[in-house]
Amino acid sequence: xxxxxxxxxxxxxxxxxxxxxxxxxxxxxxxxxxxxxxxxxxxxxxxxxxxxxxxxxxxxxxxxxxxxxxxxxxxxxxxxxxxxxxxxxxxxxxxxxxxxxxxxxxxxxxxxxxxxxxxxxxxxxxxxxxxxxxxxxxxxxxxxxxxxxxxxxxxxxxxxxxxxxxxxxxxxxxxxxxxxxxxxxxxxxxxxxxxxxxxxxxxxxxxxxxxxxxxxxxxxxxxxxxxxxxxxxxxxxxxxxxxxxxxxxxxxxxxxxxxxxxxxxxxxxxxxxxxxxxxxxxxxxxxxxxxxxxxxxxxxxxxxxxxxxxxxxxxxxxxxxxxxxxxxxxxxxxxxxxxxxxxxxxxxxxxxxxxxxxxxxxxxxxxxxxxxxxxxxxxxxxxxxxxxxxxxxxxxxxxxxxxxxxxxxxxxxxxxxxxxxxxxxxxxxxxxxxxxxxxxxxxxxxxxxxxxxxxxxxxxxxxxxxxxxxxxxxxxxxxxxxxxxxxxxxxxxxxx
Numbered sequence: 001x002x003x004x005x006x007x008x009x010x011x012x013x014x015x016x017x018x019x020x021x022x023x024x025x026x027x028x029x030x031x032x033x034x035x036x037x038x039x040x041x042x043x044x045x046x047x048x049x050x051x052x053x054x055x056x057x058x059x060x061x062x063x064x065x066x067x068x069x070x071x072x073x074x075x076x077x078x079x080x081x082x083x084x085x086x087x088x089x090x091x092x093x094x095x096x097x098x099x100x101x102x103x104x105x106x107x108x109x110x111x112x113x114x115x116x117x118x119x120x121x122x123x124x125x126x127x128x129x130x131x132x133x134x135x136x137x138x139x140x141x142x143x144x145x146x147x148x149x150x151x152x153x154x155x156x157x158x159x160x161x162x163x164x165x166x167x168x169x170x171x172x173x174x175x176x177x178x179x180x181x182x183x184x185x186x187x188x189x190x191x192x193x194x195x196x197x198x199x200x201x202x203x204x205x206x207x208x209x210x211x212x213x214x215x216x217x218x219x220x221x222x223x224x225x226x227x228x229x230x231x232x233x234x235x236x237x238x239x240x241x242x243x244x245x246x247x248x249x250x251x252x253x254x255x256x257x258x259x260x261x262x263x264x265x266x267x268x269x270x271x272x273x274x275x276x277x278x279x280x281x282x283x284x285x286x287x288x289x290x291x292x293x294x295x296x297x298x299x300x301x302x303x304x305x306x307x308x309x310x311x312x313x314x315x316x317x318x319x320x321x322x323x324x325x326x327x328x329x330x331x332x333x334x335x336x337x338x339x340x341x342x343x344x345x346x347x348x349x350x351x352x353x354x355x356x357x358x359x360x361x362x363x364x365x366x367x368x369x370x371x372x373x374x375x376x377x378x379x380x381x382x383x384x385x386x387x388x389x390x391x392x393x394x395x396x397x398x399x400x401x402x403x404x405x406x407x408x409x410x411x412x413x414x415x416x417x418x419x420x421x422x423x424x425x426x427x428x429x430x431x432x433x434x435x436x437x438x439x440x441x442x443x444x445x446x447x448x449x450x451x452x453x454x455x456x457x458x459x460x461x462x463x464x465x466x467x468x469x470x471x472x473x474x475x476x477x478x479x480x481x482x483x484x485x486x487x488x489x490x491x492x493x494x495x496x
Contacts, residue, residue, distance in 0.1 A: 002165040003056035004086075004158055014046035017089040021045075021081060026176040028066065028076075028355060029386070030393035032423060033430040034457030034487075035081050041486035048483040049082040049089075059083040060453045061166050061174070062422050064385040067351035070240070073384060075135065077166065077174040078423055080453040082483075084177070090159050091179040097151040099185045102204050110205035111254075114212045115247040123212055124219040125250060128226050129241035130188070130207035134180060137187050138234040139163050139170045145190055146183075159183070171234065181206065187233065194229035195222060219244045260319050261301065268300035299334040302327040306338060310345040325356040332363040340369060344376050354387050358394045370398055371405035378412040385421040392416065392427035396434060410437050417442065422450065426457035433464040440465050444473045447480075455480065456487035463491020 019042045025031045038045050060080035065073030079087060114125045139160045146156040164170055173180045188207060195202045200222055201212040209226065213219035223242060230237055306327055309320035324346070331338060338360070347354045354377065361370050377383070378391055392413060400406055414437065416428035429446055432438040440462065447458045459477050466474035466488075478488035 001056045002053070002059055002162055004053045004161075006054045008154065008158060009050050009053050011093070012050075012086075012089040013092055014049055014085055014089050015042060017085045017092060018042040018046040018049070020088060021084045024178075026076065026078060027178070028176060029078075030390055032078070032389070032393075032457065033426055033460055034423070034454050037456050037460035037487035037490045038081055038483070040490065041483070044482050044486050045081060046085060048481070049085040052082055053086055059086070059162060059165050060451050062453055064389070064421055064423065066176075066386040067354070067384055069352060074175065076176045076386065077172075078453070079166075079174060079177075080451070081456065082452065083166075087162060087174065087177070088179045090155060090162060091182055093155045094146065094151050094159070095182060097149060098182050099189050101181060102185050102188075102206055103181060105205065107205055110203055110208065110210060111250075113203040113210050114201070115250045119212070119247060120214075121247055123214060123247060124216055125243075125245050125247060126209075126211040126213055126219045126222050126226075127241065127243045127245070128209040128211065128223070129238040130191075130209075130230060131236050131238040133188070133207040133235060134175045134184060135172050136234055136236075137171060137173050137184060139167075141233055142173075142183065142187055145187055149186065151186075191226065191229040191233060191235075195225055198222070198225050200225075213244075216244065257319055257322060261305070261323070264301035264304050265297055268297045268304065295333075298330060299336075302331055303334065303336070303338070306331070306342055306346075310342045310349075314349040321350065324350065324353055328353075328356045328360040332360050337364055337366055337369060340373055340376065343373055344380070347377060348380055348382075351382055351384065351387065354383075355390055358390050362394050362397055367399055368402040368405065371402040371409060374398070375405050375408045375412070378409060385419070385424055388416060388419065388421070388424045389427050392424070392431045396427075396431050400435060406435075410435060413437075417446070422454050423457075426450070426454035426461075429458060429461040430464070433461045436465075438465070440471050440473045444477070447477050455484055459484045459487040460491035460494075463488040463493075464495045467492045467495030 018038075022035055022038045022042060022045070025035070060083055062078050063075045064078060066076045068074040114123065142163075143156050143160045146159075147153055163173060166172075166174070173183060184207070188204065192202050192204050192209070195209070195211055198221075203210045211219075211222045211226070213222050223237075223244075227237060302323065305320050305323050309318065309324070312318050312320060328338075343357050343360070347357050357373075357377070361373050364370055374391060374395055383391070395409060395413070410432065413428050413431050416424050417432070417438070419425050419428065425446055429438055429443060433443075438461070443458060443462050443465065447455065447462070450458050459480070462471075462474040462477045465471070474488065478485045
């Protein structure tokens with residue numbers, strides 16, 4: 001049971017946190033219906049969170065697996081809206097004393113550290129990565145570290161209590177939230193200081209460390225120090241991501257990537273040069289070559305990169321895959337659509353690219369093909385809970401003008417009503433309500449099964465069905481609480 005004193009709760013900026021969470025989804029997640037349904041009800045949400053904290057309650061969370069590069073999933077802890085408000089506002093109170101966010105510099109700048117023209121050529125660059133960092137942050141060590149940095153002791157204690165109620169083993173913080181990035185920076189700064197005390201230049205982006213060593217022996221020593229510092233925090237280094245390289249080797253890898261793109265651009269330029277006949281006299285013409293626009297060249301080059309990527313050996317990592325999400329993002333504007341089979345192949349071999357593929361699809365105008373792509377993606381055998389949430393969310397944003405393929409997708413969405421993951425069930429219900437493919441009775445059953453995590457989302461579904469003719473079931477659901485009533489009302493107003 002998590003409980004905070006009324007004095008402390010009233011000092012939190014709950015209203016600001018509520019406004020933030022209804023407009024900002026979890027990182028790498030779509031907007032969830034249970035949070036979208038609270039837009040315009042930020043005051044009610046903040047009051048609901050305050051009442052819960054003062055009276056005492058158990059913060060609601062559901063952990064879903066998200067694909068990542070390599071093997072194994074990344075567990076994402078999805079908090080209920082009111083729990084997220086409390087979490088964000090507690091960390092907001094600590095924020096003035098927390099370190100400068102390491103992500104602020106950008107990952108590209110992190111990768112330039114130690115390999116600039118002014119850096120020593122005979123140095124050795126050590127790249128380190130903490131394995132499953134957020135999953136193993138120790139609550140007691142975190143509280144101690146925050147205290148050592150002179151932060152609000154009361155807020156630190158409240159934060160530890162909140163985390164203990166979510167993670168009973170007293171290790172772990174929620175992933176996919178900017179607030180978690182802030183406290184993980186404070187935690188990892190201790191490891192960074194340990195390396196700096198030993199005389200090393202260090203740059204850190206999240207849990208990725210880059211250390212400059214004078215020679216190979218010094219580089220190995222840096223790894224030993226990092227291992228010890230990580231162990232003192234209850235963490236370990238990721239073996240496969242620990243590297244010692246020269247600045248020249250790092251530049252060579254970047255050059256290979258740049259050269260690959262330039263090769264495809266050069267080929268595209270050759271193919272896209274058009275010929276125009278200019279009349280200079282009655283019977284005389286001159287030939288003029290017209291160069292392609294830069295954007296057309298980029299479209300053609302990236303399309304060929306994607307083509308060669310999906311044609312490559314799926315068990316071999318190629319440079320082509322490093323252009324994955326960037327290529328899809330740029331090709332959204334291209335005149336020609338990426339062939340459906342390529343899109344399916346990308347997700348089949350790299351499930352983490354599902355989000356990028358779906359965002360690509362959502363921006364395309366070929367609606368029949370869009371529904372066909374969604375239906376085929378839904379049939380893939382390795383679709384995680386995270387993937388099902390994305391598929392359902394994107395489907396809700398597409399026009400319903402391809403019955404043949406939409407029907408097939410909605411049949412799949414109906415099976416998601418029995419999914420073991422609560423947020424998948426809520427997203428499926430919202431999707432099906434948009435086409436009248438769910439009954440108010442089934443919604444009532446889902447509401448009974450729901451925790452605070454998705455009650456507002458299910459209430460919005462009831463409101464969507466009740467938009468024209470209110471039902472007794474909808475009235476009963478909306479009477480659950482002020483917050484649930486707000487979500488129900490939002491559903492009636494956003495039924496179309």
